[in-house]
Structures are given as structure tokens and as C-alpha cells.
Amino acid sequence: MAGEIPPAQPPPAAPDPGRHPYLLLWRWRRNPLRRRTDLLQAWVALGLLLAVLVSAPAAMFAAGDTAHRHYRGTAEHEADTRDHRPAVLVHDAPRHPEPGSDEAKKTRYPVKVRFSGPGGGTRTGKTDVEPGLPAGSTVLVWVDTAGKITEPPLTAEQIRSRTMGWAIVAFLGVVLAGLAAHGITGLLLRRRNLAGWDAAWAVTAPRWSRFP
Numbered sequence: 001m002a003g004e005i006p007p008a009q010p011p012p013a014a015p016d017p018g019r020h021p022y023l024l025l026w027r028w029r030r031n032p033l034r035r036r037t038d039l040l041q042a043w044v045a046l047g048l049l050l051a052v053l054v055s056a057p058a059a060m061f062a063a064g065d066t067a068h069r070h071y072r073g074t075a076e077h078e079a080d081t082r083d084h085r086p087a088v089l090v091h092d093a094p095r096h097p098e099p100g101s102d103e104a105k106k107t108r109y110p111v112k113v114r115f116s117g118p119g120g121g122t123r124t125g126k127t128d129v130e131p132g133l134p135a136g137s138t139v140l141v142w143v144d145t146a147g148k149i150t151e152p153p154l155t156a157e158q159i160r161s162r163t164m165g166w167a168i169v170a171f172l173g174v175v176l177a178g179l180a181a182h183g184i185t186g187l188l189l190r191r192r193n194l195a196g197w198d199a200a201w202a203v204t205a206p207r208w209s210r211f212p
Contacts (some may be wrong), residue, residue, distance in 0.1 A: 013158040034154045037192055048185075052174055055174050056171050057072075062164040063170030067163045068159065068163040075154035075155075082152070083142070083143050085115050085140070086139070088136060088138055089138075090113060094109045094131055104131055109129060110126045111128075113139065113149075119147070203204065
């Protein structure tokens, strides 16, 4: 029918960035819409990326090396100042509700024990023991120079795990710092663009508001 209005057509689909990888690098491509701030943001992003790629492994190695030397020195000091001594239970240890179960084998109860201090005197303290041990049973405890029951010296596995923990923290810290710097830079440049648009519109707006 002549003069019939054709039906509305859906808008064209937006280009898929996966099909056009160059769209990810649009700030590097020459085009009339590219601003100086766009190119500056691209250079800043590239610089931060290179800085993170170099700094993150270096920070990870430095933090890991420092942590390893620290914990190894701590372990050596603990081994020199702590003794493994026999101690006698003052009273019976509580019994587990399920004797012989896997949970009972892993469970430990704090019980008061009596042991000889570094000076030879008798001391008392609490240590974790297996459930069901009767009073008078002998267990081994670690005692420091002050005559107090303490934890055993750090093991090689504990040193390794703590070292890896600090190394990972240092690596993630550098990465997060790079992301934060990129975000702050983008925010500042975006504010600069908005200020430029406001200034340009202040000059252009009067021309649009004039009546013929």
C-alpha cells in the first residue's frame, strides 16, 4: 500500500569486542574523537602494567627472603631456649564421648601437670593431652627459660608456610597498588574531561539558546 509506514527495525547490534580485538586498543588508534587524556591514560596503564610485572616478583622474593631469615632465626632461638621435659598429670584427663573414634584420636584436653623447672624446683602448668589418660601418666612438654610450658620450636614446615604467606601478601600488595593507581588515574582524567566539557559547553550553550 502506497504511503504505508514501514515497521520499525531493531537497532544494529553493538560490535562484539571478542570479534574485534583492536577495539581494546582504541586509545592507541588515531581517530578524530581521541583526546589527549585518552592517550595519556593508555600510556599510564602500560607503564603501570610493566611496573607491576617487574615489581611484583621482586617484592615477592624480597619479602619471602626476609620472612624466611626471620623465622629461621626465631626457630633457632626457640630451639636454644626451650627444653623438652617430662611432666606428670595431676588428675585424670577427660574421656571423649566416643572412645576409639577418629575424632577421639585427634582431640586433646588441657590438663594440669607437674614438672621440674630449669632451676630444679617443681612447677605446675597446663598442657593438652590425649583423652582418658589417668593421673600419674607421664607426657612430654616444652618449657622455656622462665619455667613456663610453651609451644615447641617452629618446624621447617611452619617456616616454609609462613614464608610463602608473606611472599604472597607482598605480591598481591603490589598488584593491588597498581590497580589502585590505575583507578585513581582514570578518575582524575575523567574529572578533567568533565571539566573540559563544562568549559566548552559554557562557550557553546549561548549560541544554542539565541532566538532568530
